[in-house]
Amino acid sequence: MKMLRESAVFTSLFFVVLAQVQCATTRSEGIGPQGLLGEGTPFETPWYDHRGPEDGPTILITGGMHGNEPAGAAAAEAIASWTVQRGRIVVAPRMNPPALAANQRLIPGLEEPIGNLNRHFPTRGEVLEGVATDLWALFEEVQPDWVLDIHEGFAFRRINSGSVGSSIISCVDERAIELAQKMIAAVDETIEEEDRKFTLLRNPIESSFARAAWENARVPSMILETTYGKYPLPDGKERRYSVSYRARQHRLMVHTFLTELGMEPCSPDVLIDPRITGDRVRVAIYDDLGASVGGASDLERVLSEYDRVETRRLCSVDVNAGMLSQFDVVLHPGGSGSGQADSLGESGRAKEIEFIRDGGGYLGVCAGGYLAACNYSWSLAILDARTVDTKNGNWRRGRAELEIELTAAGLGLFGDMDPSFDVKYANGPIYAPGKRDEIPDYETLALYRGEVADNGTSKGVMPGTPALIRGRFGEGRAVAFSPHPEDTRSIQHFIRDAVIWAAGRD
Ligand SMILES: [Zn+2]
Structure with a gap:
């Protein structure tokens, strides 16, 4: 990883690919966006900032790091229009527009680990160029008290232990683990089937944004994972939850988190900024x-x-x-x-x-x-x-x-x-x-x-x-x-x- 990071060959490859990927349009102009990450690149993506009327913690929330995890981006996009009574929520819902447009995990044209946007955040070191650098700059600017990064796994953890689907991966911090347990309890209440319930995991993977937030800056963090893969039905067929249903699970977890921190968020059912009216x-x-x-x-x-x-x-x-x-x-x-x-x-x-x-x-x-x-x-x-x-x-x-x-x-x-x-x-x-x-x-x-x-x-x-x-x-x-x-x-x-x-x- 480190060698690759310092390699001039890689750096030029990365920018060649950047130039080749078609610019994806951002959908959320007008009301809301506070600024852009990756401005002027194919990764250009908005971030949103909401401050409640009273003091409270600052939460930085990201989604869409992996392009084949659409519910993470959809949930974060909804949360970007939430309000809170106390504190501040900063949301970058669609971190990887080229991969989201291609519906693939990695940055189009790049392999693991370089193509994996969520491996661009080394601990105790520099982050890579591009949108990851911008996210890290935003992190340093807003100095969040917490980081939530919203993802999806390919299989239900309780069915396939090779996947992190339907889990919360918490940093190794006592308060974070306690909150993650409450979030899991809230979402589990909506799930009847034992093998589709959520699992608490610890220690986000090396070079992920969540891991870097915790290890570089001691900001407690979690990765929230729903599952885009299928589950078996009694008749031998398979089915998957819709993107919107998975996004609903994410919203419920984030809502529980904000509530537990005393931030008094709006309803978890808010999907879209109510100020979007008129001609739109x-x-x-x-x-x-x-x-x-x-x-x-x-x-x-x-x-x-x-x-x-x-x-x-x-x-x-x-x-x-x-x-x-x-x-x-x-x-x-x-x-x-x-x-x-x-x-x-x-x-x-x-x-x-x-x-x-x-x-x-x-x-x-x-x-x-x-x-x-x-x-x-x-x-x-x-x-x-x-x-x-x-x-x-x-x-x-x-x-x-x-x-x-x-x-x-x-x-x-x-x-x-x-x-x-x-x-x-x-x-x-x-x-x-x-x-x-x-x-x-x-x-x-x-x-x-x-x-x-x-x-x-x-x-x-x-x-x-x-x-x-x-x-x-x-x-x-x-x-x-x-x-x-x-x-x-x-x-x-x-x-x-x-x-x-x-x-x-x-
Ligand atoms: Zn992911």
Whole structure:
């Protein structure tokens, strides 16, 4: 490590890679950011600073050091908008933007240990160049009383002792260990299964930020770890917690920590800065069971390119806790419509319907379009649209690039463009009017011109049916996309335009 650190070859390699990695956009401009780490490099990332009205401890919180641990970044991003009555919280939620964008542990193009951002903090020595140096400078500037670094492991510690997943790794300090035990007790209370509960570990790994904080400056520190890997089900299948559920576990641990220190934090359910209003649209992306993992990520990535839109992920527990009230629009991605309805549960579905009726917005893509329809026992019935040619559950029309054509209303919403083009289709709903009196009729934004009819579905049914629709529901607005505009660069702005319209900001 030391040899590598001092090697001129490495240093130049590091900067070559820095220059090559595409600059990831930061999502949190405007309200909040106090400054930038790694300014002017591909690692440029905001940090946030909140001081309560009364004196108290200063806590430095980091997330997103490893790019394949998205819940750490998501939790820290939420915590960056928390308030406390006493003390100060300084949060750098997305420490490694290039790795987060690539969804990989290491800095793209670099190997262990150099590519591992959380091995850049040697004890009793200099930290490496780049964003790690900036973080260390921030550490020295704010002189925190505590450091919390938020991560994820690949497996549940109690199932696989080779992983640190679902654990707190505390520095060897009596007070830290006592607090970690309380944090674990709080999160364990939400977990029924013994083998998915948390474990207390000691002594963060050499060259990690947490270890350096403790050994270089005697600042007590912890690494918090949820698990991104799967757990076994009784039927032999496997499942993983959604990013939003894992972020919820992190928030609960950090909230317990701040509470134990007497800082009186706001609710752990705060996901987004309530001061983000006006022209900016706050979008909740549903990522729980039934939502495809890639679909939620794609939509999140597409919307992150637009300054007017701020996204957070929500799980079923979040929706059921009433957390949609923090948002302007809820977005349901592809996957399974009935699966998402199932994971929401009856009470979650009622919360969504109430949210839209009271003025909220809805965008459903593919499976999310089935969820918005009015003809299933489990659908939300927020659009007066029923799905056709799905007899015997045969909704698998197949996947294809299909031509669609924008209507005048579509051109009005999405801007002046060639009205006909191809878009990716993957078993999305085929709509017809639902003829439900209590729901206003939908407006068609685009029609299918092409067709796919695999797996025994009827031919000739699809052309001329609506591909993109919108409607009103109570005080709110709903949009449904049968195909996937987010998968085609030239029309991915449809997603942005739809959420802005759904939010009533047109
Ligand atoms: Zn990690």
